[in-house]
Amino acid sequence: MHSSLIAWILRAVPFGTIIMYGALGEILTEKSGNLNLGVPGIMYLGGFAGFASAYYYETLSASPNAFVCIVVALVCAVLASMAGGLIYSFLTITLRANQNVTGLALTTFGMGVANFFGVFILNGSSYAAAPLANKAFAAQMPVLSKLGDAGKILFSYGFLAYAALLLAVVLHWFFTRTRVGLNLRAVGENPATADAAGINVTLYKYAATCVGAAICGLGGLYYVLDYNQGIWATTDQIEALGWLAVALVIFTTWKPLNAIWGAYLFGMLYWLYQFLPSLLGITVSSAMTDLIQMLPYVVTIGVLIVVSLRKKKENQPPAHLGLAYFREER
Amino acid sequence: MAQPQNAIRLERVTKTFGEVVANKDVSLNVRRGEILALLGENGSGKTTLMNMIAGIYYPDGGQIYVDDQPVDIRSPRDALGLGIGMIHQHFKLVDVFTATENIALSMDKGEKFDLRKVHDKARAICEKYQFALDLDQKVYEMSVSQKQTLEIVKVLYRGADILILDEPTAVLTPQETERLFAVIRNMKADGKAVIIITHKLHEVLSISDRVAILRKGEYVGDIATKNATESILTEMMVGEKVVLNIDRPVPENPVRRLAIRNLTVVGPEGNHVLDNADFDVFGGEILGIAGISGNGQKELLEAIAGLQTAAPGAKIEFFPPDSDTPVELVGKSPKAIREAGIHLSFVPEDRLGMGLVGSMGMTDNMMLKSYGKGVSPIVDRKAPHDLAEEIREELGVVTPSLNTPVSRLSGGNVQKVLVGRELAADPIVLMTAYAVRGLDINTSYTIYRLLNEQKKKGVAVIYVGEDLDVLLELCDRILILCGGRVNGILDGRSATKEEVGLRMTNLVKEAGV
Numbered sequence: 001m002h003s004s005l006i007a008w009i010l011r012a013v014p015f016g017t018i019i020m021y022g023a024l025g026e027i028l029t030e031k032s033g034n035l036n037l038g039v040p041g042i043m044y045l046g047g048f049a050g051f052a053s054a055y056y057y058e059t060l061s062a063s064p065n066a067f068v069c070i071v072v073a074l075v076c077a078v079l080a081s082m083a084g085g086l087i088y089s090f091l092t093i094t095l096r097a098n099q100n101v102t103g104l105a106l107t108t109f110g111m112g113v114a115n116f117f118g119v120f121i122l123n124g125s126s127y128a129a130a131p132l133a134n135k136a137f138a139a140q141m142p143v144l145s146k147l148g149d150a151g152k153i154l155f156s157y158g159f160l161a162y163a164a165l166l167l168a169v170v171l172h173w174f175f176t177r178t179r180v181g182l183n184l185r186a187v188g189e190n191p192a193t194a195d196a197a198g199i200n201v202t203l204y205k206y207a208a209t210c211v212g213a214a215i216c217g218l219g220g221l222y223y224v225l226d227y228n229q230g231i232w233a234t235t236d237q238i239e240a241l242g243w244l245a246v247a248l249v250i251f252t253t254w255k256p257l258n259a260i261w262g263a264y265l266f267g268m269l270y271w272l273y274q275f276l277p278s279l280l281g282i283t284v285s286s287a288m289t290d291l292i293q294m295l296p297y298v299v300t301i302g303v304l305i306v307v308s309l310r311k312k313k314e315n316q317p318p319a320h321l322g323l324a325y326f327r328e329e330r
Numbered sequence: 331m332a333q334p335q336n337a338i339r340l341e342r343v344t345k346t347f348g349e350v351v352a353n354k355d356v357s358l359n360v361r362r363g364e365i366l367a368l369l370g371e372n373g374s375g376k377t378t379l380m381n382m383i384a385g386i387y388y389p390d391g392g393q394i395y396v397d398d399q400p401v402d403i404r405s406p407r408d409a410l411g412l413g414i415g416m417i418h419q420h421f422k423l424v425d426v427f428t429a430t431e432n433i434a435l436s437m438d439k440g441e442k443f444d445l446r447k448v449h450d451k452a453r454a455i456c457e458k459y460q461f462a463l464d465l466d467q468k469v470y471e472m473s474v475s476q477k478q479t480l481e482i483v484k485v486l487y488r489g490a491d492i493l494i495l496d497e498p499t500a501v502l503t504p505q506e507t508e509r510l511f512a513v514i515r516n517m518k519a520d521g522k523a524v525i526i527i528t529h530k531l532h533e534v535l536s537i538s539d540r541v542a543i544l545r546k547g548e549y550v551g552d553i554a555t556k557n558a559t560e561s562i563l564t565e566m567m568v569g570e571k572v573v574l575n576i577d578r579p580v581p582e583n584p585v586r587r588l589a590i591r592n593l594t595v596v597g598p599e600g601n602h603v604l605d606n607a608d609f610d611v612f613g614g615e616i617l618g619i620a621g622i623s624g625n626g627q628k629e630l631l632e633a634i635a636g637l638q639t640a641a642p643g644a645k646i647e648f649f650p651p652d653s654d655t656p657v658e659l660v661g662k663s664p665k666a667i668r669e670a671g672i673h674l675s676f677v678p679e680d681r682l683g684m685g686l687v688g689s690m691g692m693t694d695n696m697m698l699k700s701y702g703k704g705v706s707p708i709v710d711r712k713a714p715h716d717l718a719e720e721i722r723e724e725l726g727v728v729t730p731s732l733n734t735p736v737s738r739l740s741g742g743n744v745q746k747v748l749v750g751r752e753l754a755a756d757p758i759v760l761m762t763a764y765a766v767r768g769l770d771i772n773t774s775y776t777i778y779r780l781l782n783e784q785k786k787k788g789v790a791v792i793y794v795g796e797d798l799d800v801l802l803e804l805c806d807r808i809l810i811l812c813g814g815r816v817n818g819i820l821d822g823r824s825a826t827k828e829e830v831g832l833r834m835t836n837l838v839k840e841a842g843v
Contacts, residue, residue: 179434179443186424186435193422196386197435198407313426313470327386 008275009153012267014227015241017161018043020263021219022245024167027254029085029212031175032205033188033320034092037103039216040242041110042084044235046217047224048114049080051232052121054133054225066136073133073225074218081217084110085210093205096324111239118232127233134230137222158226160218164263167215171256184208188318191325201325219245244270247300253307253315269295336398337362337492337523338383338414343392345378347738348730352378355392356549358542360492365514365524367538367555369531369567374770375547376527377419380494384416385409396492410436415490417481419497425470429463429480436488448487455486459513475506482513493517494525499533511537531560543567564771576778576803578822579786584612587649587759587790588634588672589656594641595629595814602641604629605814611759613651616781616791618805618822620798620830626814627794631761634672636664648672651758651788671758685748688737692718692729692747695736699751721750725776742770753780760784763794778804798827810834 022039029036036042053076058064088106091097121128137158144155174181186194187204195201223238224230248266252258273292277284284292307315339359345352353375360366370376381387383394385406393400396412403409409416423432430449437448449465456463461479469477478498485493495514499507514524514537528534534541534555541558543550543566550566588611597603604626611617621627632638634646640660647656648670659667686695696714718732725746729739736744749765762781766774781804785791795801801808805822810833817833 179437182427182431182434182443186427189424189426190422193424194435196384196406196416196418196422198405198410199435200405200407313468316426319425 004275004278006149006152008268008271008279010156011271011274012264013153013157014161014222014267015270016263016265016267017157017164018219018223018227018241019245019248019266020164020168020259021160021222022216022242023248023252023259023263024164024171024256025212025215025217025219026246026249027212027252027256027259028171028215029209030249030254030321031184031188031318032208032212033191033318033323033325034088034205034209035099035103035322036085036088036106036209036212037100037246038084038088038106038110038213039103039245040239041107042081042213042216043220043223043238043242043245044110044114045084045220046077046081046214047220047235047238048118048232049217050074050077050221051130051133051224051230052076052117054230055121055128055130055232058130058132064132066132066139069133070136073137073221077217077221078214081213081215081220082210084217085213086206088213089206089209092324093202093209096326099322099324107239107242114235118235121232127231129232130225130230133225137225138229158222160222160226163218164222165260168256168260175256185318188320191320192327195325195327201327205325216242216245244296247297250317251296251300251303253303254317265299266296269299335362336360336395337364338525339395339398340379340383341393341395343379343382343389343394345375345382345387345389348734350728350730351547353382353389353544353547356544356547358549358552360523360525362491362523363518363521364540365518365526365538366552367534367541368525368527368544369534369541369563370544374544374567376544377496378547379544380416380496380525380527383409383414383492384494385414386416410488410490413489413491414494415485415488415492416494417478417485417496417498421477421481423469423477423480426468428468429465429472429483432469432480433465433484433487436484452483452487455483459486459516460509482510491521492523492525494527496527498526499528507533531563534558534563535560567771576775576800577782578804578806579782581612581615581785581806582788584614585649585651585788587611587613589645589647589649590634591645591647593630593633593644593646595626595633595638596641597629603814604633607816609809609816609819611790611792613758613788613790614785615806616785616793616804616822618801618808619792619794619811620801620808621811621834625811625834627763627811629814630811631763631792631794634659634667634759634761636662636667648759671756673752673755673757673760686736686744689735691731691733691735692722692727693732695747696721696751699755717751717754718747721747721754725750725773742773746773749777749780753784757784757789759790759792761792761794764796765793766795766797766800774800798830802827802830 022043026036026039050073054069054073057069057072084106088102091102092099137160139158141155145151175185183194183199184204186197187199187201191201220238223241224232224235228235244266248259248262251262270293272295273284273289276292336359341357342355344354356379368376368380378387382389383403385403385408388404394403395401401412403412424435430445430452433452434443434445434448437443452465461483463476463479463483469480472480498510514526517524526537535558538555540552540554541563542552543563545567553562553566590607590609590611593604593607594602595604607630619627619630629638633640636659640646644660646659648659649656650670657670687698693711693715696717697709697711715732721727722729722732727739727743727746729743736747749762752760766777781791781793793805802822802825807819808822808825808830809819810817810830812834820829
């Protein structure tokens with residue numbers, strides 16, 4: 001039982017890391033009033049671009065270097081995701097297209113692009129791997145991760161898992177302590193007010209959406225090169241994770257710090273079906289698996305109900321979320 | 331001695347929305363150390379004009395000068411940079427932010443971001459002008475006047491030296507208005523230029539140095555306040571002499587339509603927002619309801635219309651014209667009450683909020699009240715279209731087309747659509763709240779005339795109004811609400827303004843005259 005609890009945590013944390021990136025990126029985006037439902041698509045774009053660049057670097061370079069590999073993959077993942085965010089921004093901010101429709105279209109688009117170009121990399125085989133990149137991204141802390149169970153639970157993940165924690169703290173600080181963060185929140189709450197205060201609403205929306213997309217894309221990158229052991233093949237799960245990240249945003253009530261424990265909780269709940277039998281000593285029929293995997297969504301609905309009942313303004317989504325802003329509209 | 335410097339000068343500024351011309355060739359100036367009142371009827375383009383100075387709208391033609399230098403104000407930031415601060419009619423505040431955070435939004439870019447310093451500096455401003463403002467309070471917890479105070483502090487914090495106030499006194503009590511005027515006079519003494527938009531002529535006369543008048547988007551002219559009188563200003567504003575007598579025919583055979591007994595409405599805080607109201611309403615007369623806003627008027631009308639739950643024990647009996655037995659309205663659905671012929675034309679503070687759908691045109695808004703008619707599953711568009719056309723003609727609604735979303739129309743025009751629709755529905759009891767709020771004088775008279783026509787047809791009209799002079803000239807009886815209680819019902823022909831005013835503010839012991 002003890003060992004299965006540890007195995008459970010070791011499963012849940014990387015899983016949580018993926019959706020934490022997705023949720024943090026989407027929180028940043030939504031704070032600007034843009035409801036980007038293209039998170040799964042953007043995670044595909046980021047994951048694929050990161051994998052493809054690392055894969056080609058490994059196969060084409062005579063003596064591939066792990067550090068260069070990381071940099072190449074990160075840069076490509078960020079650029080591809082930002083391109084996705086830019087498409088969304090252009091459509092919803094400049095052309096004022098409907099945000100829901102655009103986001104859903106972006107999800108389909110991102111999946112399509114990744115799977116289409118993936119075919120060329122797979123080149124007929126059932127999977128393609130980037131082992132060097134995987135090793136670089138999944139490298140554990142040398143000494144600390146060997147320090148028994150505690151070391152395992154705390155230090156046996158790739159560097160991106162820790163970067164996600166740092167990012168959550170940085171975002172919290174950014175939203176509450178900086179001028180730009182305050183301005184951004186004003187844009188998402190009441191763009192007319194922000195505009196009247198001389199804040200460039202369009203610029204803020206573009207920037208938040210593109211940077212948010214880049215963060216989402218890191219989730220995709222982490223999924224492929226670390227969580228999925230550097231293999232491009234069985235990547236259908238990215239979409240499910242993308243939607244889970246969107247649910248996590250609601251769960252956190254748009255607060256980055258909540259994303260940390262929320263993401264791990266979601267990870268625990270998602271993998272509960274595998275560890276429940278050994279923890280409780282019972283057998284769970286396979287039909288129950290899907291039901292148990294639904295738990296994160298059930299929890300999200302529960303949070304929505306509680307938040308709605310308490311009617312606290314601070315826990316509500318940005319007031320102008322999902323709406324386009326046009327200065328001269330009356 | 332040189333002329334005082336022009337803080338702002340507009341030269342032939344033009345702005346159009348679709349086919350509606352909001353401002354045409356407006357030239358206007360305001361000097362430093364001067365308070366300019368901008369006067370005009372609703373839809374005359376005052377707010378649009380000011381929004382161009384504040385960078386919210388961009389003019390289609392013409393030139394704006396600040397300190398006699400041509401400037402290009404592309405955004406509110408540009409305006410702020412030129413020292414222009416505007417306090418909008420609709421507050422530009424972020425609800426979930428504290429006062430301090432809202433002030434920080436308008437900070438100079440060069441200033442170091444430190445909320446504590448913002449807080450201290452804002453407190454100094456509050457103390458200087460004696461504003462009562464909790465800087466740590468969230469905006470959504472503030473009252474309307476606190477929000478406005480915050481708006482003013484924001485502009486002062488920013489150090490604006492050209493200040494535009496769009497109908498700032500509309501939401502203030504007389505004492506708060508006096509305090510605001512004191513602040514404005516201080517700023518004038520500081521050499522700042524102030525433009526104030528207001529409807530209230532006595533305020534124009536008491537605060538301003540000069541009055542500029544707009545009519546239908548065009549500049550009519552200006553006049554030094556010391557040479558102006560209310561009648562001169564009204565004449566410049568409307569362009570023709572308006573007869574101030576409101577027609578009041580003698581009621582013919584008033585018939586009892588509503589008998590209201592023990593009507594109490596309990597508010598969200600558990601208090602009695604309407605307390606034990608007892609009165610009758612007669613067909614063929616206009617019953618005015620006077621009271622300071624928020625003393626139960628809204629609850630009274632909504633309880634009759636079935637939109638508010640009456641406390642147990644209340645009776646609202648309706649006497650239909652075609653039968654002798656009264657109908658009990660308490661407990662009936664709003665739809666059933668409406669079908670019985672009791673219509674509520676509630677004109678809420680937010681005109682689009684309760685009566686109309688902003689994104690729909692006039693025709694579709696007419697249809698909102700008729701979609702249930704007929705047996706065919708396909709709605710009838712012809713009748714609503716004709717009705718919309720009729721209202722447009724009759725009330726002079728300015729709109730490019732019947733299908734233009736009503737949210738694009740000016741406030742006064744929106745109200746005409748709303749009132750026109752309710753009047754056209756052939757009610758037996760017609761309730762109107764603030765039917766002329768925000769309307770210009772001519773349209774107000776049109777509304778009075780329409781209400782009188784209803785009265786002559788035998789309709790029981792309930793008119794909730796704000797302007798005592800209008801209530802005293804239009805209504806046959808005036809019911810006064812004070813603190814949710816009926817504080818007397820007076821004869822509109824013999825009551826004096828003082829008497830009504832007194833009853834609005836003080837509960838009379840022997841209630842029920």
